[in-house]
Amino acid sequence: METTAPYVPEPAIRRLPWYLACVSRLRAEGVEYVSSTAISHQLNVDSSQIAKDLSYLNIKGKTRIGYEVKELERGLLDFLGFHREHNAVMMGVGSLGAALMADSGLSRYGLNIVAGFDVNPDVVGTRLGGKPIYDYSDLERRVRELDAEIAVIAVPVESAAEVAQKCVDAGIKALWNFTPFHIKTSPAVAIQNTSIYAHLAVMYNRMPK
Structure with a gap:
């Protein structure tokens, strides 16, 4: 019988990687048990909120002992999907796209960028970090060959909507968007709009004057 994955509110999901x-870090230091209060002191998140977030994953601590660190780490990794490999393609290999393709750290979190796509003839046909750069027009066929399910978008803002739709038409299941354009597409496609510029704006605004 199939089991249904637990529904976890997005704010909770955003806290789980923390x-x-x-x-x-605690496991690497040899710590065996940790309480939600101890985690709270390190992350500045209310301990009751931490306990609630972990309860969505059916992870419960022991009274007066807390959570077993190894079990908690394993449960979080399993839910977040960081231990599973997800093939992705890089849409746009300019400065940001090239940097993301070269970032080996992403693979530690399950994101395996297997190829890049661009319209620039100077980069099409080359390799970046050992990964091929294909022509944008060849996306649909290559996505099937590469068994890619995620597209990372770092194209000029004016091309974002078109590129996102082409990715969806090619069978991509999730979009990680780094452009300032807020992408919307099929409800069946997972979208994460990551605006570096919005984060900069908040940081500048909060800096002491």
Whole structure:
């Protein structure tokens, strides 16, 4: 019988990687158990919120002992999908796209960028970090060959909507968008709009005057 994955609110999902980083550090230090209060002190998140977030994953601590660090790390890794490999393609291999393709750290979190796509004839047919750069027009056929399910988008903002739709038409299941354009497409496609510029704006605004 199939089991349904637990529904976890997006704010909780955004906090889970912080918990994972915390417990992974504790596990490396040889700590066996940790309480939600101890995690709270390190992350500045209310301990009751941490306990609630972890309860969505059916992870429960022991009274007066806390959570077993190795078990908690394993449960978080399993839910977040960081231990599974997800093939992705890089749409646009300019400065940002090239940097993301060269970032081997992403593979530690399950993102395997297997190829890039661009319209620039100077880069099409070359390799970046050992990974091929294909012509944008060849996307649909290559996505099937590469068994890619995610597209990372770092194209000029004026091309973002067109590129996103082409990725969806090619069978891509999720889009990680780094352009300032807020992408919307089929409800069946997972979209994560990551605006570096919005984060910069907030940081500048919060800096002491």
